[in-house]
Amino acid sequence: MHLRPPSFDRGVTSFIWAVVFFLYLWFGMRAIGVSHGTSFVLAAVAGVLIFVFVRVLGEDAPGPPQAAKTRRRIP
Numbered sequence: 001m002h003l004r005p006p007s008f009d010r011g012v013t014s015f016i017w018a019v020v021f022f023l024y025l026w027f028g029m030r031a032i033g034v035s036h037g038t039s040f041v042l043a044a045v046a047g048v049l050i051f052v053f054v055r056v057l058g059e060d061a062p063g064p065p066q067a068a069k070t071r072r073r074i075p
Contacts, residue, residue, distance in 0.1 A: 014055040022047035 022043050029039035 017054045018047045018051035
């Protein structure tokens with residue numbers, strides 16, 4: 001039996017990345033003394049940008065299968 005992880009839509013994965021980085025940035029800015037409103041707005045803007053970035057560029061499109069390279073032998 002071959003177990004594979006479930007397939008998630010790219011939008012769901014992008015949203016998860018955005019939420020994780022939003023929380024990381026928000027708590028990080030709060031920890032170093034940035035005001036609550038400023039840290040929330042900056043983290044929210046960064047979260048939206050991260051969402052768009054991962055949504056657009058986050059997954060490689062599968063390419064054509066690699067053809068087996070054959071060597072020509074010179075007699």
